[in-house]
Amino acid sequence: MTPRPPRSTVRNAALAVVAGALLTAGIVVPAGGAPAVENSAMDNIIPAPESVQPDPATTFELTQQTSIQATGEAAEVGEYLAGILRPSTGYPVPVNRGALGTGDIALALDGAPDLGPAGYRLQVADDNVSVHATSTEGLFNGVQTLRQLLPAAIESPTAQPGPWTMPGGSIVDKPRFEHRAAMLDVARHFFDVAQVKSYIDQIARYKINRLHLHLSDDQGWRIQINSWPRLAEYGGSTEVGGGPGGYYTQQDYTDIVNYAASRHIVIVPEIDMPGHTNAALASYAELNCDGVAPPLYTGIDVGFSSLCVDKDITYRFVEDVIRELAALTPGPYLHIGGDEAHSTPEEDYKKFIAQVLPLVSKYGKTVVGWHEYGKAQPQGDAVVQFWGTTNADPLLTDAVARGNKILASPANKSYLDMKYNESTPLGLQWAGFIEVADAYGWDPGSYLQGVPEESVLGVEAPLWSETLENSEHIEFMAFPRLPAIAELGWSPKGAQNWESFRQRLATHGPRLTASGIDFYASTQIPWAK
Numbered sequence: 001m002t003p004r005p006p007r008s009t010v011r012n013a014a015l016a017v018v019a020g021a022l023l024t025a026g027i028v029v030p031a032g033g034a035p036a037v038e039n040s041a042m043d044n045i046i047p048a049p050e051s052v053q054p055d056p057a058t059t060f061e062l063t064q065q066t067s068i069q070a071t072g073e074a075a076e077v078g079e080y081l082a083g084i085l086r087p088s089t090g091y092p093v094p095v096n097r098g099a100l101g102t103g104d105i106a107l108a109l110d111g112a113p114d115l116g117p118a119g120y121r122l123q124v125a126d127d128n129v130s131v132h133a134t135s136t137e138g139l140f141n142g143v144q145t146l147r148q149l150l151p152a153a154i155e156s157p158t159a160q161p162g163p164w165t166m167p168g169g170s171i172v173d174k175p176r177f178e179h180r181a182a183m184l185d186v187a188r189h190f191f192d193v194a195q196v197k198s199y200i201d202q203i204a205r206y207k208i209n210r211l212h213l214h215l216s217d218d219q220g221w222r223i224q225i226n227s228w229p230r231l232a233e234y235g236g237s238t239e240v241g242g243g244p245g246g247y248y249t250q251q252d253y254t255d256i257v258n259y260a261a262s263r264h265i266v267i268v269p270e271i272d273m274p275g276h277t278n279a280a281l282a283s284y285a286e287l288n289c290d291g292v293a294p295p296l297y298t299g300i301d302v303g304f305s306s307l308c309v310d311k312d313i314t315y316r317f318v319e320d321v322i323r324e325l326a327a328l329t330p331g332p333y334l335h336i337g338g339d340e341a342h343s344t345p346e347e348d349y350k351k352f353i354a355q356v357l358p359l360v361s362k363y364g365k366t367v368v369g370w371h372e373y374g375k376a377q378p379q380g381d382a383v384v385q386f387w388g389t390t391n392a393d394p395l396l397t398d399a400v401a402r403g404n405k406i407l408a409s410p411a412n413k414s415y416l417d418m419k420y421n422e423s424t425p426l427g428l429q430w431a432g433f434i435e436v437a438d439a440y441g442w443d444p445g446s447y448l449q450g451v452p453e454e455s456v457l458g459v460e461a462p463l464w465s466e467t468l469e470n471s472e473h474i475e476f477m478a479f480p481r482l483p484a485i486a487e488l489g490w491s492p493k494g495a496q497n498w499e500s501f502r503q504r505l506a507t508h509g510p511r512l513t514a515s516g517i518d519f520y521a522s523t524q525i526p527w528a529k
Helices: 007-026 076-090 134-151 192-204 252-260 278-282 311-328 346-362 371-376 394-402 436-441 469-480 480-492 499-507 507-513
Strands: 053-064 069-071 104-108 120-124 130-131 164-173 179-183 210-214 266-271 333-334 367-372 383-386 404-406 456-463
Touching: 053 120, 069 076, 076 104, 076 134, 076 404, 076 480, 120 134, 130 134, 134 164, 179 192, 179 404, 179 480, 192 210, 192 252, 192 480, 210 456, 252 266, 252 311, 266 499, 311 333, 311 346, 346 371, 367 371, 371 383, 371 394, 383 394, 436 480, 436 499, 456 469, 456 480, 469 480, 480 499
Parallel strands: 069 104, 104 130, 179 210, 179 456, 210 266, 266 333, 333 367, 367 383, 383 404, 404 456
Antiparallel strands: 053 164, 120 130, 120 164
16 A cells, blocks of 8 residues: 655645635735634534533633532543643642532533433633533533633643633533444454544544444454354454454453443444455355355455355354344444345345344344345334435435434545545545535435435444554544534534634644644645644
């Protein structure tokens, strides 16, 4: 694979283009890059809150004496917030259960019922800051907003000079959609536990609350299944390009699940079937119709593999995998894939899915599948995930009629592995180029024909990894498009405005830099310095 240029080269080149365009338009550009956006931090929050009421006469300052007051379950969120504030400020920021004092931050589980489980109310006064919610999830979301009110250097892992001020005012906020997801493909290239945890932390700051892990594909099987050990030991031994691959032990997976839960993110595991199964077929010859195991696969073609629909052992295999994975997964969902099964005849495909659906229910999970599995007519609370490149599909209207919920992830809008433009050094382009404006420029509640907003469960931003080999690659493709998708999932429709978003996003450049996140400096954004 051709190595990507150093991130400073990519970002500086993009900023130079922005500066040149602004100079042409007669705008004075300060040395070193594009002009800073001169808005209050109250005006620069992503995702845009439901209601913001600034108080220009008020400023709060975080000091050496500041403590976080949080009792009961709220104390856990308090410790999370303290963990953000301590490294950059150098302040002790203790988490106490005492009375609120001057200069303190309060986290309280006394929010009004109309906030719902994920909403919050944040107030910044001269003498203290308070976040109110009905649940720890709501408090956690409020903390993500609170950190954006502080200077960008608050995100630094090392001590910075400050001062640490927040603009005064109040924010009342709750999400538009319940399900706001990112997806990480760990099958094409393997990412270890630390890399997945890093991505969890990054997506959490934009109020993403689901992480879909694509755990199996032709190129690799990434989760230990005790009853079928060769799946991970052999099927997980390679990846695209022939690298060493890897897999998660069940303890590793549990570690990821628990870490995600501490960030109020639910893990949605996916085992793709009946296609995208070469790693499994290579691991166990008996899963093949002819009893012959194919070689391991390290390319990126799709659609050539299939489980043997007419063999009883296929369903013993599938049930064992579902049983073990469901037992490890406290969240409500289990994703069975179902896409691009080009080597499975349609009647066989329907027969296979019809036999698998009851297995997911048997082990207490709600089934999710890519929209092709709608051909098997999943019933009730089944979730149909749309990944097409058009805004209409008869499978969606049929699914809505059955009462299925639709998860919107159109490939030409939300796939984070698509190139930004023809010169992007990473990614693919089969669904087209996706710049930040393209990722932002659609409405999940009305985009899909025949799918009313009440049938939309939410949005997802998938990140496939055919061309991605490390965390820098993940970051470069996810940011800044992931914040765009996050806003579509969280913010009220009336608050979504491209011009507003690009100006707000511009102020997040220094935040991403302070965090060490390797983002793409799109020329569509007037990045702040």
